Amino acid sequence: MLAGGRVELLTMAQAESEERIAQAEFEAFYLRTSRKLHGYLCRLSRDPATADEILQESYIRLITAPTMDELPRKAYLYRIATNLLRDRWRKQKREKEWAATDRGDELFHQNFNLPIDMDLVFESLGAQERAVLWLAHVEELSHKEIGAILRVKEKSVKVMVFRAREKARELLERAGIGVTHE
Amino acid sequence: MNNQYELHALLKQMADDHCPQLPSPGLIWWRAQILKKQKEKERIERPLIIMRGLPAVASVVALLVLLISGWAQIQGATGNAARLLAPLLIVAVAASLVSTFLMLRLAKRSS
Numbered sequence: 001m002l003a004g005g006r007v008e009l010l011t012m013a014q015a016e017s018e019e020r021i022a023q024a025e026f027e028a029f030y031l032r033t034s035r036k037l038h039g040y041l042c043r044l045s046r047d048p049a050t051a052d053e054i055l056q057e058s059y060i061r062l063i064t065a066p067t068m069d070e071l072p073r074k075a076y077l078y079r080i081a082t083n084l085l086r087d088r089w090r091k092q093k094r095e096k097e098w099a100a101t102d103r104g105d106e107l108f109h110q111n112f113n114l115p116i117d118m119d120l121v122f123e124s125l126g127a128q129e130r131a132v133l134w135l136a137h138v139e140e141l142s143h144k145e146i147g148a149i150l151r152v153k154e155k156s157v158k159v160m161v162f163r164a165r166e167k168a169r170e171l172l173e174r175a176g177i178g179v180t181h182e
Numbered sequence: 183m184n185n186q187y188e189l190h191a192l193l194k195q196m197a198d199d200h201c202p203q204l205p206s207p208g209l210i211w212w213r214a215q216i217l218k219k220q221k222e223k224e225r226i227e228r229p230l231i232i233m234r235g236l237p238a239v240a241s242v243v244a245l246l247v248l249l250i251s252g253w254a255q256i257q258g259a260t261g262n263a264a265r266l267l268a269p270l271l272i273v274a275v276a277a278s279l280v281s282t283f284l285m286l287r288l289a290k291r292s293s
Contacts, residue, residue, distance in 0.1 A: 023208075023211050026207060026211055027207040027208070027211070030207040030210065031207065034204050034207075035200065035201070035202065035204065036197055036200075038200070038202045038204060039197050039200035039202075042200070042202070048202070051202075052202075052205075055204070056205060056210055056213070059210045059214070060210060060213055060214040060217060063210075063211065063214035063215075063218075064214060064217070064218055064221075118192045118193075118195070118196045119196060122193075122196060133193060134193070134197070137189070137190050137193040137194065138193055138194060138197040165186065165189060168189055169189060172189070172192070
């Protein structure tokens with residue numbers, strides 16, 4: 001009976017220790033990834049409040065997901081976040097926002113008195129273009145991972161990245177920011 | 183300088199300039215643990231909720247079977263009053279089903 005009680009105490013202590021380790025690992029992962037994920041969500045949703053909510057929901061869902069290696073974990077986190085955002089848009093009947101490609105002319109014509117910077121140029125791109133550029137350049141994910149996040153084929157990602165880059169470069173040149181011809 | 187690298191540097195800089203107010207990781211962890219426990223509790227209590235409703239549903243079904251199979255005898259025993267009996271029994275069965283459904287829903291909400 002005593003031995004049984006001891007085994008139970010050891011099992012509880014082990015479970016608590018494992019939970020503390022899991023929590024520490026999560027906190028380290030969160031500190032590494034949260035700022036950029038929030039930036040991604042802000043850029044896509046154009047709404048900091050939405051970004052805040054989806055960020056928290058994404059991490060909560062990740063915690064309940066099975067453990068995995070770091071790189072797939074980050075890609076999985078971005079997939080959760082992107083899906084949550086799309087679901088929200090679907091409920092708000094804003095599905096068109098994901099597919100929409102061009103706000104460039106609208107923005108430049110409307111705001112020619114405002115200083116043009118990278119933020120504004122990025123905002124001029126469509127949601128999918130912003131997502132692709134962020135994942136490829138800021139997070140430096142592979143085409144395969146980007147495809148898994150955005151639920152498109154890897155070959156399509158290559159084309160999407162190329163087109164988004166070209167469009168961004170064109171907008172930057174029009175704005176007279178930094179980018180030169182090769 | 184290469185075009186692509188310039189774009190890359192600009193995007194990186196834009197991302198680095200983003201400094202939001204983020205919730206603490208401890209808060210998110212705590213919320214996740216509460217949700218996990220809630221889901222676990224629901225998973226454990228699901229069979230109990232089903233078992234609570236099952237006797238009520240079984241009783242209603244048994245009553246209906248008895249009524250249908252013995253309707254001729256009931257009619258014979260009650261005479262003209264059988265005409266009133268049928269709608270009353272329908273109302274009683276419907277009320278039992280509705281109350282069982284509400285009871286299960288209440289049990290699910292409180293768990």
